[in-house]
Amino acid sequence: xxxxxxxxxxxxxxxxxxxxxxxxxxxxxxxxxxxxxxxxxxxxxxxxxxxxxxxxxxxxxxxxxxxxxxxxxxxxxxxxxxxxxxxxxxxxxxxxxxxxxxxxxx
Numbered sequence: 655x656x657x658x659x660x661x662x663x664x665x666x667x668x669x670x671x672x673x674x675x676x677x678x679x680x681x682x683x684x685x686x687x688x689x690x691x692x693x694x695x696x697x698x699x700x701x702x703x704x705x706x707x708x709x710x711x712x713x714x715x716x717x718x719x720x721x722x723x724x725x726x727x728x729x730x731x732x733x734x735x736x737x738x739x740x741x742x743x744x745x746x747x748x749x750x751x752x753x754x755x756x757x758x759x760x
Contacts, residue, residue: 693720698742700733714738716745725749 664670701713712733716726726745730737 690720695719696725696745698738700738702733712737714741716741 661670695718697717697719699715699717701715703711703713705711708731710731712730714728714730714733714737715724717723718725725748726741726743728737728741728744
């Protein structure tokens with residue numbers, strides 16, 4: 655049977671349900687770009703890179719939105735909480751060293 659015939663038969667018999675707008679989901683568009691509130695605002699993101707012999711490699715980046723700089727990163731074959739925390743800890747330690755005026759010997 656064709657689709658038009660099925661639809662006509664459903665209309666002849668009271669079997670076709672009417673759309674109810676009250677059941678539709680209300681969609682509110684969200685802004686896609688981060689809104690800068692302060693100059694020290696950070697964001698975190700993950701990228702997946704496919705490497706030939708190794709397979710998938712995950713790169714976790716901590717970004718400073720206002721300065722548009724990478725302040726911390728971690729590269730691993732896994733994307734678990736520990737890897738995200740390593741990237742955040744690296745970023746925090748770099749910022750503390752930068753604020754305190756610490757200079758490494760290297």
